[in-house]
Amino acid sequence: MEVTIKDVARRCNVAVSTVSRAINNHPDINPQTKAEIMQAIEELNYVPNNSARNLKRSDNKTIAVLVKGISNQFFNKLVTEIEKEIRTKKYTFFLQHVDEHANEVDIAVALTKEKRLRGIVFLGGYEYHTKESLSQLTVPFVTCTTSDFGNNEECVCSSYAVDDYKESYKMTEYLIRQGHKRIVLLGPMEHDESIGRRRLEGYQAALKDNHIDLDEKLIRYMAKNVVTYSMRNGYVVMQEALKEKLDFTAVFAISDLLAIGACKAIFEAGKKIPEDYAVAGFDGIDETFYYEPSITTIRQPIKELATSSMQALFRMIKSKESVPGIIFAGELIERASTNPNL
């Protein structure tokens, strides 16, 4: 039976927290007590640190997490959750950021050979991949926050994401119900083949179903010379729109960071949110609550995305068979940036 910190505490007749202080070299402990605890640890052959213990057992069973594009708060939180799941299952966690213009599948193929991976997690990603390219992926993988290439017969894979079209439709329709007809869509990339495109299509469909003519001028693509999906990108694009004296009453930014940048540009122009312009985002990062005013957003279920995609990956590693993916519902959180009564 494994020796736990409780056994050490019992042996020394001290609290578990005291043992923890001794182990972590905390200064706030009686030296005599500490010596006794260290003695007991040795006698009981207790391995003090959970993380240290897990490391020893990992046997080079590595799972790689490939994050496409620059890291942002949303992905960081997701990575932290995924890291936890991977360590709990005694796998080694390997993180690699992939440049937004690089091909993540090529990198995954190289990594698989180099690190003898057991599985791969793709976060983000907006490249089109051919069947030939995907068929080179010889280990199970999941795509998380995107369904772009997580559903295909060539591979052992699965896909976990919200329905970007539907969630975007939901937010656009909400803004229309709030009385807006001229809604800026901020943030798809030109020639976007992934998330941005689906969010654009959801926006277009909601306008159409509500008999509002689409004005192409209201679609504001991300700036190309600025980090994608960043606060700065939302800021410069909105500055440009305001300078042009674009006629609009609401902004739907396809990421929260873009929304925050847009808010700052609006404030700098001496305008009020939501009185002059309503602003909504997408993702549900904590910053949207702490911003003033708090920003309306679509919350993606980060914890569920992480847990279910990793469970699927572990299952696929065992069974070598694809499992069905899951489309999650996002949650529209209405806040003061679109509703002056909140």
Next chain:
Amino acid sequence: MEVTIKDVARRCNVAVSTVSRAINNHPDINPQTKAEIMQAIEELNYVPNNSARNLKRSDNKTIAVLVKGISNQFFNKLVTEIEKEIRTKKYTFFLQHVDEHANEVDIAVALTKEKRLRGIVFLGGYEYHTKESLSQLTVPFVTCTTSDFGNNEECVCSSYAVDDYKESYKMTEYLIRQGHKRIVLLGPMEHDESIGRRRLEGYQAALKDNHIDLDEKLIRYMAKNVVTYSMRNGYVVMQEALKEKLDFTAVFAISDLLAIGACKAIFEAGKKIPEDYAVAGFDGIDETFYYEPSITTIRQPIKELATSSMQALFRMIKSKESVPGIIFAGELIERASTNPNL
């Protein structure tokens, strides 16, 4: 001589961007052109992806980056910079988050054995480590953003950080010059032995040198049941202070995220920033600019911290000798959260 993407473009008489599109399976390319490019790539024996190529060369030369406590925007940016430096030097980058109550040195010792590390980067960290414990670290290491244990004779090591005492003194004195006498210090931990303690001491010294009596009630420790250094922690601690009707005119939060949380609590209480309460932070994350009002802060030189600490680590890996660390100057950025004229 190495074949580059330019050679491929020249051979096919197309633009480099076209070759890139072919490599990355971009749909927006003529299939015939793509076939020609792929043919040329094979003939020239061009290895298309930089990252993929680097991976193959890494030979398991691993550097581990241990991040203490929960990830936040400041550390994330630093990790991204450090990751870049590590990959440029063809080392393998290994990231591990360390629970804030765990002992990072024990984990590093275990990792060194498990992964046959060449070097270690410690980010953050606020535990006291004995000489005995440190002497177990048999590979060179740097501490970054903290000088806690990066200067000792037992190890090959070096330390890169700002002078927390001095920078905190600077900010406190700035607030005093702005006319504030009752300044809340938000965020040290009780029994803090690291960054928080030095920032507290800088605050105390600035008050003393300006003949302002220290009021212990103005020191607001982080909440223990909430993630440290988080927006939420600043938010709940400031809510509590406002509920108590604490008498103060300014808040100096020892991290930007704490400052943002404090701002939200102040707004929710119906108060204005900076008219009712001035607020300042520490770290210089981008969010402080985009917040409304923009938040005064001390900018830590992230890029320089990353570059110089990694250069030192690479040197120490070669020479097996410690190199002198560097104390960097922070930059006080004055913004509207403490100056209504900005």
